Amino acid sequence: MKTSSPVTSIIAAVGATVITLAQNWKLAGFILILVLGAIFPFWASGVFTFQITQLLIYAIAIAGLNLLTGFNGQFSLGHSAFYAIGAYVSAILMTQLDMPFYLTIPIAAAVCFVFGFLFGLPALRLEGIYLALATFALAIATPQMLKFKPIEHLTGGVQGLTLFDRKPDAPFGLPFDQDQWTFYVTFAVTILMFFIAFSLVNSRSGRAMKAIRDNQIAAKVTGIDLSLFKTLTFGVSALFTGVAGALSAMLIAFVAPDSFQITLAVAIFVGMVVGGVGWIPGAFLGGLFILFVPNIAEHIAFGLSATFDQIRKIIPFFPSIGEQSAKGLTGTVYGVFLILLIYIMPSGLAGLLRLAVQRIAKARG
Amino acid sequence: MKIKKYGMIPALALGFAVAMAGTVSAQSPGVTDTEIKIGNINPYSGPASAYGTIGKTISAYFKMVNAEGGINGRMINFITYDDSYSPPKALEQVRKLVESDNVLLVFQALGTPGNSAIQGYLNGKKVPQLFVATGATKWGDPKKFPWTMGWQPNYQSEGRIYAAYILKNHPNGKIGILYQNDDYGKDYVKGLKDGLGAKAKEMIISEQPYEVADPTVDSQMIALKASGADIFFNATTPKFAAQSIKKAAEIGWKPVHFLNQVSVSVGQVMTPAGAENGEGIFSTGYIKDQNDPQWKDDAGMNKWRAFMDKYYPDGDKTSSFTTYGYTVAQNLHKILLSLGKNVTRESVMKAAASIKDMDLDLLLPGIKINTSATDFFPIEQQQMMKFNAKEKRWDFFGPVIAGEVRGS
Numbered sequence: 168m169k170t171s172s173p174v175t176s177i178i179a180a181v182g183a184t185v186i187t188l189a190q191n192w193k194l195a196g197f198i199l200i201l202v203l204g205a206i207f208p209f210w211a212s213g214v215f216t217f218q219i220t221q222l223l224i225y226a227i228a229i230a231g232l233n234l235l236t237g238f239n240g241q242f243s244l245g246h247s248a249f250y251a252i253g254a255y256v257s258a259i260l261m262t263q264l265d266m267p268f269y270l271t272i273p274i275a276a277a278v279c280f281v282f283g284f285l286f287g288l289p290a291l292r293l294e295g296i297y298l299a300l301a302t303f304a305l306a307i308a309t310p311q312m313l314k315f316k317p318i319e320h321l322t323g324g325v326q327g328l329t330l331f332d333r334k335p336d337a338p339f340g341l342p343f344d345q346d347q348w349t350f351y352v353t354f355a356v357t358i359l360m361f362f363i364a365f366s367l368v369n370s371r372s373g374r375a376m377k378a379i380r381d382n383q384i385a386a387k388v389t390g391i392d393l394s395l396f397k398t399l400t401f402g403v404s405a406l407f408t409g410v411a412g413a414l415s416a417m418l419i420a421f422v423a424p425d426s427f428q429i430t431l432a433v434a435i436f437v438g439m440v441v442g443g444v445g446w447i448p449g450a451f452l453g454g455l456f457i458l459f460v461p462n463i464a465e466h467i468a469f470g471l472s473a474t475f476d477q478i479r480k481i482i483p484f485f486p487s488i489g490e491q492s493a494k495g496l497t498g499t500v501y502g503v504f505l506i507l508l509i510y511i512m513p514s515g516l517a518g519l520l521r522l523a524v525q526r527i528a529k530a531r532g
Numbered sequence: 533m534k535i536k537k538y539g540m541i542p543a544l545a546l547g548f549a550v551a552m553a554g555t556v557s558a559q560s561p562g563v564t565d566t567e568i569k570i571g572n573i574n575p576y577s578g579p580a581s582a583y584g585t586i587g588k589t590i591s592a593y594f595k596m597v598n599a600e601g602g603i604n605g606r607m608i609n610f611i612t613y614d615d616s617y618s619p620p621k622a623l624e625q626v627r628k629l630v631e632s633d634n635v636l637l638v639f640q641a642l643g644t645p646g647n648s649a650i651q652g653y654l655n656g657k658k659v660p661q662l663f664v665a666t667g668a669t670k671w672g673d674p675k676k677f678p679w680t681m682g683w684q685p686n687y688q689s690e691g692r693i694y695a696a697y698i699l700k701n702h703p704n705g706k707i708g709i710l711y712q713n714d715d716y717g718k719d720y721v722k723g724l725k726d727g728l729g730a731k732a733k734e735m736i737i738s739e740q741p742y743e744v745a746d747p748t749v750d751s752q753m754i755a756l757k758a759s760g761a762d763i764f765f766n767a768t769t770p771k772f773a774a775q776s777i778k779k780a781a782e783i784g785w786k787p788v789h790f791l792n793q794v795s796v797s798v799g800q801v802m803t804p805a806g807a808e809n810g811e812g813i814f815s816t817g818y819i820k821d822q823n824d825p826q827w828k829d830d831a832g833m834n835k836w837r838a839f840m841d842k843y844y845p846d847g848d849k850t851s852s853f854t855t856y857g858y859t860v861a862q863n864l865h866k867i868l869l870s871l872g873k874n875v876t877r878e879s880v881m882k883a884a885a886s887i888k889d890m891d892l893d894l895l896l897p898g899i900k901i902n903t904s905a906t907d908f909f910p911i912e913q914q915q916m917m918k919f920n921a922k923e924k925r926w927d928f929f930g931p932v933i934a935g936e937v938r939g940s
Contacts, residue, residue: 214631218624311743314713325714326670327619327645331652419620420652425645426619430578461621465576465614489846491588497614498577 204354208347216346217418218458223357224414225454229438230364230447231407237445238368239400240380242295245302246435248309249279249405251427253412255313258328258422259321268335268417272356275413276406283405287398306432310424327423334420353414360407364447367403376400408435441508443517452516456508464500468493471500560876562636568868568875569609570594571629571638573646578616583642585848586665587612589857590640592844593865599843603868606875611635615646622646623653630659637662637880640683640860644668644715647680655679660881663860663910667794668715672908674885681884681908683860685818687716687792691723691767693816693914693933694790698735698763699728702788706737708761710752710776712768713741720767720792737761742772749776757785766791770800777805777813789813793914798823798924799850811921816914817928819855820894824925832893859894863901863910866890884910898932 189195208216232246256278257271286305293301313322322328335352337343343351367373375396378386387393416422434457441456442449472493479485488496512519562569574587594608602608611633613625622641629635630653637660641647644666654661655677663683664671667690671682698705709724711717721739725732738759740752749772756764757780764787766776773795780789793816795801802810820827827833836858840849847854867883868875887910890901899913913934917926 212631214624214627217627221620221624307745311745325644325718327648329648329652331656415620419623419649421619421623421649423619423645423648425617425643426649428579428618430616430618461577461614461616468576489844491592491844492846494576494588494591494612494614495581495584498581501577 200358204351204358208343208350213344213346216350220346220350220353220418221415222451222454222458223353224411224418225435225438225457226450227357227360227414228408228411228435229442229450229453230361231404231411232435232439233442233444233447233450234364234367234376234407235400235404236439237443238373238380239376239397239404241290241397241401242299243302243404244299244429244432244436245305245309246404246408247427247429247432248302248305249283249408250412250415250431250435251309251313251422251424252282252405253279253409254416254422254427255322255328255412256409257413257416258330261330261333261416262328263321268333269352272410272413276410279409279412280402280406282409284398284402286405287401290401291394291397303429303432306429310427313424313427323423325424327421327426330416330420330422334417349418353418356410356414360410361447361450364407368447372396372399437505441505441515443515443520446515446517449515449517456516460504461497461501464504465497468496468500471496560636560878561634563606563875566606567609568603568606569611569633569635570864571626571633571635572610572612573615573622573625573629573638573641574612575617575642576614578618580617580643583617583665583853584614585851585853586640586642586857586860589844589847589854590861592847593839593858593861596839596843597865603865604872615643617643617646619645619649623649626650626653630654630657635659636875636877639663639864640665640857642666647671651677651680658877660877660884662880662884663863665860666716667719669719674906674908679881681881681903681910683863683910684856685816685911685914686909687719687767688723688726689909689912690793690816690914691720691725692727693916694765694814695724695727696933697814697916698790699731702763703731705735705763705788706759706761707735707763707765708738708740708756708759708787709736709765710740710742710749710756710768710772711765712772713743716769716794717741717767720765724765735763742768744769746772748779750779752776753779753785754783757783762787764789766795768792768795770795770797774801774805777801777809781806781809791815793817796821796917796926797850797852798926799848802919802924807919807921807924809921810919813919815917815919815926816933817917817926818896818899818911818914819852819859820896821852821926822855823850825923826925835893855894859892862892863890866892896928896932 207219211219228246228250232243235241235243253275256275257268260266260271260274261268290298290301314324334345335348336345337348375391378389378391379393379396383393438453438457442453472488472490475485475487479487572587572590574584575581576584576587591610591612594610597603598607611629613628615622615625626638629638638654639662641650641661642665647664647666651661658679661680663681667684667687669686669688671680709721711721728735738756738761740755742749742752753776766773766789768776773791791813796815796817820830820833822833836855839858840847840854867880870883871879885903885905885908887901887903892901896915901910903910913932915928915932916930917928920927
């Protein structure tokens with residue numbers, strides 16, 4: 168038939184492309200991600216787009232912490248501080264100088280790099296849990312510093328800064344609403360940041376970072392400048408988290424000290440551990456966990472009362488919880504999730520995936 | 533087509549409304565012939581989770597409403613989510629309420645930071661942000677935010693009430709202030725200073741801030757005593773209020789003591805501080821205290837007790853959060869009742885902005901809810917009260933005072 172010839176040629180072309188991509192699975196994966204990202208906002212609802220944007224932002228922050236902890240062996244419980252600085256730098260530049268949002272991202276990144284680098288200097292003298300404690304102090308201090316009187320006219324003090332009127336619209340009359348456009352911007356920045364992260368850990372510098380993590384003395388003997396690499400890693404890690412913070416300022420359109428409490432630092436840390444320490448793509452799994460598991464925990468907690476009542480029908484002496492009291496158990500349910508996860512998957516979701524791959528490989532012989 | 537800021541949203545909302553019209557009769561989002569959906573966020577987890585009691589009480593209240601037949605034939609579906617007192621989470625949950633659950637309005641969202649994060653979004657979408665659970669003064673600004681309305685007396689107006697009392701009874705006093713270093717504490721201090729007017733500079737001799745993360749306020753209390761102040765203005769949250777009352781007694785400082793009504797709970801503040809140390813402390817109130825024996829046979833209080841027994845039996849009957857939640861929920865209940873069948877986002881907002889002398893079960897006698905198109909502060913009257921250590925209760929005195937403050 169005449170009409171079938173263009174169809175068959177298209178099929179042939181597609182087939183050829185598929186074969187090429189099948190041989191180069193990394194490229195195929197990358198293209199798949201691009202296509203999924205491009206069509207996602209058209210398929211998803213506004214809220215879901217918002218949530219996935221938030222997930223990508225968390226993933227960037229977690230990747231930043233992972234560079235520091237997973238690849239360089241330095242602990243931080245204070246990454247909410249760099250996240251806050253990134254968000255505030257972006258917000259202040261937008262409100263004070265009317266700067267377009269896009270320009271504020273590289274500036275926030277640079278400022279956070281400098282902050283991280285400077286914090287890395289005294290941190291050189293601290294190891295392990297002592298460094299964790301010092302960064303913890305940073306996370307506690309930052310929300311209060313943001314209320315500091317002399318800078319209150321910039322930071323807005325406790326009231327924070329409202330950016331609702333400054334959310335960027337899609338340029339050139341592109342037919343995207345703000346949710347969709349915010350997603351695309353975040354998606355593009357995420358790809359860039361993860362490209363940088365992958366390149367970094369696979370470079371000479373990345374090997375130096377890992378060498379320091381594995382054995383400092385051996386690393387020094389091979390000629391690696393310990394203090395330089397450790398402080399630089401701190402700077403790069405802060406840069407990543409600061410970029411995430413700047414993106415969050417755009418997404419939430421509001422920054423306030425209460426947005427960057429210690430719970431955020433813990434969330435980033437949890438995300439890293441859950442996703443897998445020392446495995447870059449784990450950041451997405453970690454982001455998924457810290458974004459959605461609290462919501463799941465909430466649903467479970469809110470339904471616990473009815474569940475307990477059901478069990479009581481079978482086991483009469485089973486305790487009962489009041490319907491309203493059960494709402495207070497969200498945090499508890501989340502904690503149970505976390506304990507189970509760490510117990511079942513001590514090396515995070517990354518470890519589970521690796522284990523699964525090994526098993527499959529073994530089964531195939 | 534160039535899409536301007538949120539220009540698309542009304543169009544989408546319209547499209548959605550049209551789509552809805554096919555299935556049910558032409559009605560506002562969140563309203564069907566049998567149901568009204570009301571959204572809420574509360575901190576059920578995290579550092580501020582004590583406030584979650586308010587959300588739980590409101591849930592229980594609407595269970596009672598439904599058990600008694602609903603509102604004009606419609607059942608209330610009260611959907612409440614946990615925001616852990618985090619502004620980003622608050623926005624995420626509120627978007628879920630508005631866009632997925634499709635609620636009629638967001639009611640009693642709790643906390644100043646969370647409400648700041650959702651205010652622009654809700655006003656952009658023209659969804660009522662009704663009776664926010666915070667006393668900050670910025671919630672009554674109908675010109676800029678016509679979809680946002682506060683409820684409780686704002687902190688500044690309370691500060692002004694103390695100022696008026698001080699000027700009348702202690703015109704030559706020296707005032708020492710302890711306040712929480714955030715917008716809540718600062719609002720109180722501003723109200724006091726505005727009320728004192730020109731005399732503020734000479735009368736206030738010491739101001740001591742503390743951070744909410746501080747373990748104690750001991751050093752601030754010692755500094756206040758050392759300053760020689762004989763009037764103590766105490767703008768603190770419950771934990772610090774109890775500490776400061778106790779510390780003042782320990783160091784033998786006996787000023788005329790004004791305690792903000794955020795911390796008047798007998799169970800959570802006065803008893804832990806040692807009731808005898810609280811003798812004679814002044815504060816203000818607008819809701820009847822369930823621990824006060826003078827309301828033992830009060831009809832409104834009895835209704836609340838019956839409600840607690842039946843619908844919230846695991847709730848804390850001594851907590852002021854349960855009386856607060858009951859009262860604010862009753863206010864919304866009455867507004868919805870008054871609307872009849874015509875329940876829309878516009879009609880709710882209009883009714884909320886035209887309340888005349890509404891009485892609620894637990895408001896103090898003489899205190900009424902009043903609003904208008906330019907007055908988005910429902911409760912502006914309060915009465916002064918004094919702590920009675922022997923009976924462990926607050927005794928009201930003097931007239932009902934209006935401390936009106938208009939949003940800037």
